[in-house]
Amino acid sequence: MRATYFVIIAGPAGSGKSTLTSALSLWMHENDLDVVKVNLDPAAELLPYTPDVDVRRYVKTRDLMIEYGLGPNGALVLSVDYLINYVGELRRDIEEARGNYVIIDLPGQLEIVAFRRLGPIILSELTKGYRSAMIFVLDSKLASDASSAYASALLALSALYRVKLPMVIALNKVDLVVDYETYRKNPEALDENLFFLRMLSDYYSCVESGIKTVFIEPSINEKLCEVFKETFKEVIPVSSKDMFGVDEVYASLQRVLIGGEDFLTEEFSGKI
Amino acid sequence: MRATYFVIIAGPAGSGKSTLTSALSLWMHENDLDVVKVNLDPAAELLPYTPDVDVRRYVKTRDLMIEYGLGPNGALVLSVDYLINYVGELRRDIEEARGNYVIIDLPGQLEIVAFRRLGPIILSELTKGYRSAMIFVLDSKLASDASSAYASALLALSALYRVKLPMVIALNKVDLVVDYETYRKNPEALDENLFFLRMLSDYYSCVESGIKTVFIEPSINEKLCEVFKETFKEVIPVSSKDMFGVDEVYASLQRVLIGGEDFLTEEFSGKI
Numbered sequence: 001m002r003a004t005y006f007v008i009i010a011g012p013a014g015s016g017k018s019t020l021t022s023a024l025s026l027w028m029h030e031n032d033l034d035v036v037k038v039n040l041d042p043a044a045e046l047l048p049y050t051p052d053v054d055v056r057r058y059v060k061t062r063d064l065m066i067e068y069g070l071g072p073n074g075a076l077v078l079s080v081d082y083l084i085n086y087v088g089e090l091r092r093d094i095e096e097a098r099g100n101y102v103i104i105d106l107p108g109q110l111e112i113v114a115f116r117r118l119g120p121i122i123l124s125e126l127t128k129g130y131r132s133a134m135i136f137v138l139d140s141k142l143a144s145d146a147s148s149a150y151a152s153a154l155l156a157l158s159a160l161y162r163v164k165l166p167m168v169i170a171l172n173k174v175d176l177v178v179d180y181e182t183y184r185k186n187p188e189a190l191d192e193n194l195f196f197l198r199m200l201s202d203y204y205s206c207v208e209s210g211i212k213t214v215f216i217e218p219s220i221n222e223k224l225c226e227v228f229k230e231t232f233k234e235v236i237p238v239s240s241k242d243m244f245g246v247d248e249v250y251a252s253l254q255r256v257l258i259g260g261e262d263f264l265t266e267e268f269s270g271k272i
Numbered sequence: 273m274r275a276t277y278f279v280i281i282a283g284p285a286g287s288g289k290s291t292l293t294s295a296l297s298l299w300m301h302e303n304d305l306d307v308v309k310v311n312l313d314p315a316a317e318l319l320p321y322t323p324d325v326d327v328r329r330y331v332k333t334r335d336l337m338i339e340y341g342l343g344p345n346g347a348l349v350l351s352v353d354y355l356i357n358y359v360g361e362l363r364r365d366i367e368e369a370r371g372n373y374v375i376i377d378l379p380g381q382l383e384i385v386a387f388r389r390l391g392p393i394i395l396s397e398l399t400k401g402y403r404s405a406m407i408f409v410l411d412s413k414l415a416s417d418a419s420s421a422y423a424s425a426l427l428a429l430s431a432l433y434r435v436k437l438p439m440v441i442a443l444n445k446v447d448l449v450v451d452y453e454t455y456r457k458n459p460e461a462l463d464e465n466l467f468f469l470r471m472l473s474d475y476y477s478c479v480e481s482g483i484k485t486v487f488i489e490p491s492i493n494e495k496l497c498e499v500f501k502e503t504f505k506e507v508i509p510v511s512s513k514d515m516f517g518v519d520e521v522y523a524s525l526q527r528v529l530i531g532g533e534d535f536l537t538e539e540f541s542g543k544i
Contacts, residue, residue: 012387013349045343061344071317072333072344073380077285108345109381115284115414115427142387151434155387158426161419161486214433220502223495230492 005257006102006127010159011137012110016172016240020137021105022049023240024249028101031250036099038090041107042079051105053093058086080112080119087125094126102130110155114162123163133256134165135249140177140237143196146209150216152196153228160231166256167234170249171196174237180244190237197237200229277529278374278399282431283409284382288444291512292409292521293377294321299518300373308371310362313379314351323377325365330358352384352391359397366398374402382427386434395435405528406437407521412449412509415468418481422488424468425500432503438528439506442521443468446509452516462509469509472501 007024009017018041025035026049039051043061061079064070070078083090094102104126106113113119136156142148160167171194182189191197199206203225210221234252238245279296281289290313297307298321311323315333331354337347355362366374376398378385385391408428414420432439443466454461463469471478475497482493506524510517 012383013345013381014384014388041345043343043345045346065344071315072337072348073285073313073315074317076344076348076381109285109348109383111284111381111383112286115423116286117413141389147433147436151387151430154426154430154433158423158430161426161488162423164419164487215436216433217502220499223499227492227495227499230489 004100004102004130005253006104006130006132007253008104008106008123008127008132008134008163008165009137010106010110010114010134010163011170011172012139012155013108015137015139015142017108017137018044018105019048019240020135020170020172020238020249021103022047023238023243023246024135025049025101025103027243027246027250033101034099036094036097036102038094038102038104040083040090040104042083043076043108044105047105052097052099053090055083055086055090057093058089059083076107076109077112077116080107080122081116083122084118084125087122090126110159114159120162120164123165127165131257132165133253134159134163134167135170135253136160136167137170137172138196140171140174140194140196143171144177144194146195146199146213149194149196149199150210150214150224153199153232157227157231168249168252168256169232169235170245171235171237172240174244175239175242180242194237197235199225200232200235203229276372276374276402277525278376278402278404279525280376280378280395280399280404280406280435280437281409282378282382282386282406282435283442283444284411284427285380287409287411287414288512289380289409290316290377291320292407292442292444292510293375294319295510295512295515295518296407296521297321297373297375299515299522303522305373306371308366308369308374310366310374310376312355312362312376314355315348315380316377319377324369324371325362327355327358327362329365330361331355348379348381349384349388352379352394353388355394356390356397359394362398382431386431392434392436395437399437403529404437405525406431406435406439407442407525408432408439409442409444410468412443412446412466412468415443416449416466418467418471418485421466421468421471422482422486422496425471425504429499429503440521440524440528441504441507442517443507443509444512446516447511447514452514466509469507471497472504472507475501 028035036052038053042059061075065075178193206225210216236248300307308324310325314331333347333351478497482488508520
């Protein structure tokens, strides 16, 4: 029997979690891997893939709006908290579906999973006993200038310490930042147009922009640049809609899931 | 004519932004200050205060769900992006309401404001020309242990670099972490039970817990502890429902709004 790995797709609203779930599962399927696609968003309406396991079988945000007379905010929060009651059912559904990879597409809003009390508990119960990694999806447009890249990096770091799983960062929708023609002629165009990449590859560029553009005190800024550089080792530019970079995301997942240290123990290094 | 200050109430879903808006405006009112309460959440249903300016006059999430056949996720995101069209109207409403303080209660989900393209633009258009500060509200329960406190601090830092306004952190619902009786007998009980406070007041405690509990590499962790200590200068424990600490929040706002450097210029120091 082959091992089963869990891949959690996280990221803020609108970063393209579901499209990446679709692209990555397609790539895996084409490479003869069995994939179980799990929709964990009780508020999902139209998905770009057909989920093998679907949380909406148990909880639907729309139903809670009607049943309890809640607004969209309250119903979203309640419906995600509610999932704690169905972890057993979801694990059973996932195990019955059988696969080498279980891809879990998280709810649309990151904060109602990562920054509420139950979110990390639900995720840890769901993945218990399995090697797991998180893909943190960011919209490349929100990683192209210095201020946004800093904010996105800190958000990713924040999710890392809440969820405590090794992390791959997917800079999604990269086609919106650099067109492929430019990229083919000049592969460094990505670094130039995506500050998130540049701040990791070029420490002085990070230090300079942090001070001049984000207006951070030099002493604080230098430390942040070092933290980013030392923490984010796996950052992959992707375009889910064009299947660009999806093979790289898979290779990156392999490194954090199989290569390197044993992160099933409690001693998680904090390096990803 | 007295000056007008803008106070933006931000924070993740469920941190208690609206209750703090209510408590702070009540406190200001009792202290003879004119307050304009602005609801900026198009998805708000029941508010604990009566808004003087209400975004729902122009956009309602529920209406967008029906009109465009959207789910709650899509409608929330669209309705906040939509606000860009009504910034002029909202500014006019705010100016007509007249006040020394304009308190803006942000939408329930932080990420659809802070981590989308339009959010920071809407806020900067709305507050243009006025001295402004942000109160970042956190649920004290999500600031009590080391992992959650690290994640919350990074989230606050991330919002700071996106929104670029001086920030006061309100550790809300502090009554859920320490009861007043214990606190009255032993004022240090707060520090002991709220890791967020301890990591700022005691560097070694931050370093030790970061390594042992959050499992961060020592070299990265030390830098983060320094960044937190150097950045977060105004952190106030509050219980909005009991009006505990609200006066301190006001004093803290005074320090960042009136004392200290001129943050209306572009040269924002990054220190809050």
